Amino acid sequence: xxxxxxxxxxxxxxxxxxxxxxxxxxxxxxxxxxxxxxxxxxxxxxxxxxxxxxxxxxxxxxxxxxxxxxxxxxxxxxxxxxxxxxxxxxxxxxxxxxxxxxxxxxxxxxxxxxxxxxxxxxxxxxxxxxxxxxxxxxxxxxxxxxxxxxxxxxxxxxxxxxxxxxxxxxxxxxxxxxxxxxxxxxxxxxxxxxxxxxxxxxxxxxxxxxxxxxxxxxxxxxxxxxxxxxxxxxxxxxxxxxxxxxxxxxxxxxxxxxxxxxxxxxxxxxxxxxxxxxxxxxxxxxxxxxxxxxxxxxxxxxxxxxxxxxxxxxxxxxxxxxxxxxxxxxxxxxxxxxxxxxxxxxxxxxxxxxxxxxxxxxxxxxxxxxxxxxxxxxxxxxxxxxxxxxxxxxxxxxxxxxxx
Amino acid sequence: xxxxxxxxxxxxxxxxxxxxxxxxxxxxxxxxxxxxxxxxxxxxxxxxxxxxxxxxxxxxxxxxxxxxxxxxxxxxxxxxxxxxxxxxxxxxxxxxxxxxxxxxxxxxxxxxxxxxxxxxxxxxxxxxxxxxxxxxxxxxxxxxxxxxxxxxxxxxxxxxxxxxxxxxxxxxxxxxxxxxxxxxxxxxxxxxxxxxxxxxxxxxxxxxxxxxxxxxxxxxxxxxxxxxxxxxxxxxxxxxxxxxxxxxxxxxxxxxxxxxxxxxxxxxxxxxxxxxxxxxxxxxxxxxxxxxxxxxxxxxxxxxxxxxxxxxxxxxxxxxxxxxxxxxxxxxx
Numbered sequence: 001x002x003x004x005x006x007x008x009x010x011x012x013x014x015x016x017x018x019x020x021x022x023x024x025x026x027x028x029x030x031x032x033x034x035x036x037x038x039x040x041x042x043x044x045x046x047x048x049x050x051x052x053x054x055x056x057x058x059x060x061x062x063x064x065x066x067x068x069x070x071x072x073x074x075x076x077x078x079x080x081x082x083x084x085x086x087x088x089x090x091x092x093x094x095x096x097x098x099x100x101x102x103x104x105x106x107x108x109x110x111x112x113x114x115x116x117x118x119x120x121x122x123x124x125x126x127x128x129x130x131x132x133x134x135x136x137x138x139x140x141x142x143x144x145x146x147x148x149x150x151x152x153x154x155x156x157x158x159x160x161x162x163x164x165x166x167x168x169x170x171x172x173x174x175x176x177x178x179x180x181x182x183x184x185x186x187x188x189x190x191x192x193x194x195x196x197x198x199x200x201x202x203x204x205x206x207x208x209x210x211x212x213x214x215x216x217x218x219x220x221x222x223x224x225x226x227x228x229x230x231x232x233x234x235x236x237x238x239x240x241x242x243x244x245x246x247x248x249x250x251x252x253x254x255x256x257x258x259x260x261x262x263x264x265x266x267x268x269x270x271x272x273x274x275x276x277x278x279x280x281x282x283x284x285x286x287x288x289x290x291x292x293x294x295x296x297x298x299x300x301x302x303x304x305x306x307x308x309x310x311x312x313x314x315x316x317x318x319x320x321x322x323x324x325x326x327x328x329x330x331x332x333x334x335x336x337x338x339x340x341x342x343x344x345x346x347x348x349x350x351x352x353x354x355x356x357x358x359x360x361x362x363x364x365x366x367x368x369x370x371x372x373x374x375x376x377x378x379x380x381x382x383x384x385x386x387x388x389x390x391x392x393x394x395x396x397x398x399x400x401x402x403x404x
Numbered sequence: 405x406x407x408x409x410x411x412x413x414x415x416x417x418x419x420x421x422x423x424x425x426x427x428x429x430x431x432x433x434x435x436x437x438x439x440x441x442x443x444x445x446x447x448x449x450x451x452x453x454x455x456x457x458x459x460x461x462x463x464x465x466x467x468x469x470x471x472x473x474x475x476x477x478x479x480x481x482x483x484x485x486x487x488x489x490x491x492x493x494x495x496x497x498x499x500x501x502x503x504x505x506x507x508x509x510x511x512x513x514x515x516x517x518x519x520x521x522x523x524x525x526x527x528x529x530x531x532x533x534x535x536x537x538x539x540x541x542x543x544x545x546x547x548x549x550x551x552x553x554x555x556x557x558x559x560x561x562x563x564x565x566x567x568x569x570x571x572x573x574x575x576x577x578x579x580x581x582x583x584x585x586x587x588x589x590x591x592x593x594x595x596x597x598x599x600x601x602x603x604x605x606x607x608x609x610x611x612x613x614x615x616x617x618x619x620x621x622x623x624x625x626x627x628x629x630x631x632x633x634x635x636x637x638x639x640x641x642x643x644x645x646x647x648x649x650x651x652x653x654x655x656x657x658x659x660x661x662x663x664x665x666x667x668x669x670x671x672x673x674x675x676x677x678x679x680x681x682x683x684x685x686x687x688x689x690x691x692x693x694x695x696x697x698x699x700x701x702x703x704x705x706x707x708x709x710x711x712x713x714x715x716x717x718x719x720x721x722x723x724x725x726x727x728x729x730x731x732x733x734x735x736x737x
Contacts, residue, residue, distance in 0.1 A: 033558065035425065220579075297675075297679040298673045298675070300673050301668075301669070309666075322644075323653075324658050324661040330639045330680050330681050333639065334684075364686040365607070366607040
């Protein structure tokens with residue numbers, strides 16, 4: 001027999017202190033799709049306003065009803081103040097319009113005539129509305145603008161719904177590399193220079209590439225790109241600079257990442273990659289929010305004993321026996337689910353013992369109004385040990401109840 | 405097996421989409437198993453490079469190659485393929501331009517990455533092109549696969565993903581890409597294809613499902629079934645659900661029966677049990693209310709139960725059984 005392996009306990013994540021700290025200027029909520037990033041960002045922002053901060057939350061793709069409750073009915077790509085009666089601070093919210101943000105960047109860096117030319121280019125239209133990574137790039141761009149404004153002392157960002165949480169960090173660089181890249185210049189060099197001087201320098205491999213691109217994509221696309229590149233000439237370099245500057249902003253003191261995950265293997269694996277990445281980039285991680293957990297209201301009765309009791313009650317019969325047996329089965333199921341969730345959380349903690357954790361119990365329904373956000377905000381910010389069930393908020397089950 | 409003029413080709417291409425977190429990969433895998441029953445051959449395709457299929461079937465990561473991942477009743481089999489965009493691009497170059505060796509050079513230059521980045525729709529054309537190829541592939545006059553099941557991108561991106569002609573229209577108004585995407589669209593818009601939507605009984609996934617059905621319909625893409633995943637059964641007797649939902653259940657109501665059954669520490673746990681029962685009832689009633697919204701979508705609906713343990717092959721076969729019943733009874737649509 002081997003001794004049971006002892007799990008290190010995850011340190012508790014204190015989000016109340018994070019949002020109250022005046023030195024916290026940016027909070028980035030990231031994680032894989034479907035884990036509740038948008039709701040978490042909005043709930044944190046509301047809580048921050050109630051803690052006296054001047055806060056703006058940048059959401060990417062909120063559910064319709066949540067958007068309405070935040071007053072995000074007009075898509076004007078500018079923050080709007082949300083009515084929060086009684087809050088000492090102020091909450092503004094905005095939804096990212098990536099095409100509009102891109103248009104603004106173009107307008108800001110060129111003459112009106114040239115901007116018109118760019119807007120009319122088919123390649124620009126495709127690039128600004130559907131290029132993989134445009135959304136991430138523009139979210140970064142908007143974050144930079146909001147941070148630079150003195151209007152707010154805290155910016156909370158929800159990250160785009162991408163396959164991988166890492167896309168948020170990678171896409172802007174990939175995109176600026178692409179826009180500033182030598183590849184695009186070389187590709188369009190013949191059209192611009194009217195000769196082949198540039199091509200001769202890079203050799204036959206590139207000729208082949210150029211030939212294939214025009215074969216596969218068609219010559220007209222190359223013409224569009226070429227026109228786009230020459231219209232955009234003054235802005236090249238600017239793209240990379242801007243992306244780099246915002247990326248650097250994410251490394252500054254005052255920025256904190258909050259990784260959001262559901263208590264599921266996929267979401268926690270993704271969270272794990274992201275935590276590794278943040279640490280290798282020297283980006284400050286506040287901690288992990290495990291959203292939609294199912295902590296039992298009591299842990300004094302194990303799943304096995306609850307099942308056995310349900311059978312005993314059902315056999316004894318009598319008035320209300322079905323209801324009592326049902327309640328015992330509900331509890332047995334709840335303990336089973338909670339045990340699985342805690343095991344997944346423990347697995348994360350054994351790999352990342354230093355990462356602070358907060359669990360947020362699942363609400364009975366969707367969060368789609370300010371009251372719902374307030375309830376979630378309380379669950380995010382409340383004191384670690386005030387659950388009343390003996391289970392600290394960094395866990396789904398108390399450490400002692402975790403008998404195998 | 406050529407369809408006579410005017411005859412509708414039978415449904416063979418199943419595209420499975422759903423909001424993130426609804427379990428579309430699991431549903432796609434179970435659907436593939438159910439279609440493979442009775443000696444059929446099914447290809448399960450992964451499009452997002454997440455290796456979710458390999459994890460479900462507990463196999464090593466899938467290469468860009470059709471590999472058998474499961475056998476089904478009567479000698480049926482499911483093969484799986486994780487489409488690698490880069491490899492698909494090289495395959496495409498080889499097929500249309502006999503450029504295999506050039507392709508290797510291109511890969512070294514990072515040019516493939518560049519080409520798929522430069523034309524945003526190219527990626528989707530390559531993925532859907534591979535799907536079309538698998539659906540229409542024949543050997544000795546017969547289709548190689550009786551069915552192809554696709555674990556597709558989530559609902560938010562599905563219409564754009566499938567509507568490849570629209571995607572590339574602005575970029576390539578003529579040329580090989582245009583021709584290729586037209587051929588793909590012909591298959592995707594035909595009766596050989598159905599797009600199934602996976603949802604949970606929660607507000608947002610149901611709303612996204614409704615939005616996706618509207619978008620798909622507008623794009624002329626055929627919508628199949630709505631698959632309600634992780635549906636729960638109430639553990640409390642139906643008669644007491646409404647009373648429990650209103651919160652009119654307390655520990656005192658449960659205590660006598662708990663004590664009589666000899667539950668250790670009954671007094672200590674009774675209130676907790678009541679609170680959990682109330683939450684369970686509220687959650688169930690909220691979910692049940694959404695069933696009406698799902699029915700109102702006007703598509704065939706099938707429910708798959710929530711598994712209390714992590715999904716393994718055994719679970720997949722159970723889900724496959726449910727889907728098989730559904731496919732036989734009402735989905736011919």
